[in-house]
Amino acid sequence: MALKLNLKKDELILVAVEMGLVIPSKVKIIDLKKLIESSAVYKNDIEFARSLVENALQKSKQEAEKIEREAEIQIEKIKLSQIEKQLELEKVRKKPEKNSQTLESGEPSFITDKLESLVKSIKTLTIQVPVRSESFNLFFHSLEKAFQIKSVLDELKAKILLNILGERVNNLLTYVSQEDLSNYVKIKELILREFEPTPQECLSNFKKARKLPSENYVQFASRLSATFDYYCQLRKVNEFRSLCDLIISDKIFETLDRDTMNHIATKQGETYFKPQQLGRECDVYLSARGKVSNGLMSRNPGSGVNKCLVQLGQSWPLRH
Numbered sequence: 158m159a160l161k162l163n164l165k166k167d168e169l170i171l172v173a174v175e176m177g178l179v180i181p182s183k184v185k186i187i188d189l190k191k192l193i194e195s196s197a198v199y200k201n202d203i204e205f206a207r208s209l210v211e212n213a214l215q216k217s218k219q220e221a222e223k224i225e226r227e228a229e230i231q232i233e234k235i236k237l238s239q240i241e242k243q244l245e246l247e248k249v250r251k252k253p254e255k256n257s258q259t260l261e262s263g264e265p266s267f268i269t270d271k272l273e274s275l276v277k278s279i280k281t282l283t284i285q286v287p288v289r290s291e292s293f294n295l296f297f298h299s300l301e302k303a304f305q306i307k308s309v310l311d312e313l314k315a316k317i318l319l320n321i322l323g324e325r326v327n328n329l330l331t332y333v334s335q336e337d338l339s340n341y342v343k344i345k346e347l348i349l350r351e352f353e354p355t356p357q358e359c360l361s362n363f364k365k366a367r368k369l370p371s372e373n374y375v376q377f378a379s380r381l382s383a384t385f386d387y388y389c390q391l392r393k394v395n396e397f398r399s400l401c402d403l404i405i406s407d408k409i410f411e412t413l414d415r416d417t418m419n420h421i422a423t424k425q426g427e428t429y430f431k432p433q434q435l436g437r438e439c440d441v442y443l444s445a446r447g448k449v450s451n452g453l454m455s456r457n458p459g460s461g462v463n464k465c466l467v468q469l470g471q472s473w474p475l476r477h
Contacts, residue, residue: 162190164213169193171213176206275313276320279303286322293352294359294387295380297345314341322348356427359388360407392429405432409439417442 162169169189173180176198181188193199199206282303284296300321304314318341337343354362363384368377389395394403406429410418420442421435430438 162193162210164210165217168210168213168217171216172206172209175209175212275307275309276317278307279309279317280321282306283321293349295383297349298383298387311341312339315339315344318344356388356391356429357422359384359391363388391427402431403429406430406435409435413439416446 162172164172166186166189169186170180173189173193176193176196178192178196180192184192193206198209279300283299286296300318303309304317309317315338319338363381366377366381366384368374372380389400389403392403394400409432410421413421417439421430421438424430424438425435429435
């Protein structure tokens with residue numbers, strides 16, 4: 158009985174290999190069939206050739222089943238991975254709710270552990286509690302950056318702040334209600350009100366600032382930026398024109414004698430006089446003390462400003 162070679166290419170190759178035939182490169186199916194049919198094994202022992210074909214079919218079937226199983230396993234792994242990711246996302250979503258519920262329920266062990274862990278890490282990321290009052294703005298600047306890095310819950314911020322400050326603010330806390338003790342914003346405002354420097358002190362600190370041995374230049378730049386930002390905040394300067402006015406007024410202020418400087422500092426308080434207004438205030442004060450002639454004042458009430466602006470090497474038109 159003739160043996161039909163209705164096999165796939167890879168199955169024909171298996172049969173040819175088992176027969177010990179040499180298979181040419183880039184061989185086609187038709188060539189493989191002719192090669193097998195012309196072989197001595199196929200011609201002389203058809204039953205053996207049939208068994209080789211059956212073995213090839215069996216191996217091919219097993220290989221196909223193996224590939225199918227591996228594909229199924231891979232699909233199951235992908236499904237499992239997706240489920241794990243979904244569970245992880247669900248866990249992340251539920252974590253803030255769980256933390257909030259735990260805090261509200263007042264579980265002491267959780268709160269204590271959470272605080273101890275956070276206080277240690279926040280202290281590492283924050284500058285030391287200031288000795289000088291004018292440095293508290295830098296302290297809060299670094300503290301809030303640390304809060305942001307560690308994703309600290311609002312409910313814990315006040316507790317961490319009080320823990321870090323310790324005895325430094327004991328006297329202040331006698332004036333704080335029990336409700337406000339858990340309010341970070343209110344405690345911060347209270348501390349800044351108590352230790353807040355005058356704008357002039359803040360500017361002086363900025364000008365006198367030097368790089369500390371313990372900091373690199375990036376840290377020094379950050380400290381300078383925070384100090385100047387705080388100075389602008391105290392002066393309520395938040396746009397370019399007012400910043401220019403502030404710089405010019407500060408320069409004029411530096412040129413004043415001590416008595417005039419004290420007079421202007423008292424009058425302007427926490428805000429500042431813009432250049433033209435500052436010039437008028439100076440001229441009026443000096444005129445009252447007899448240091449500026451009445452004739453000069455009547456001809457040009459802004460002469461004091463012009464004189465100071467000339468020192469700056471700039472020409473600014475006066476507004477009357």
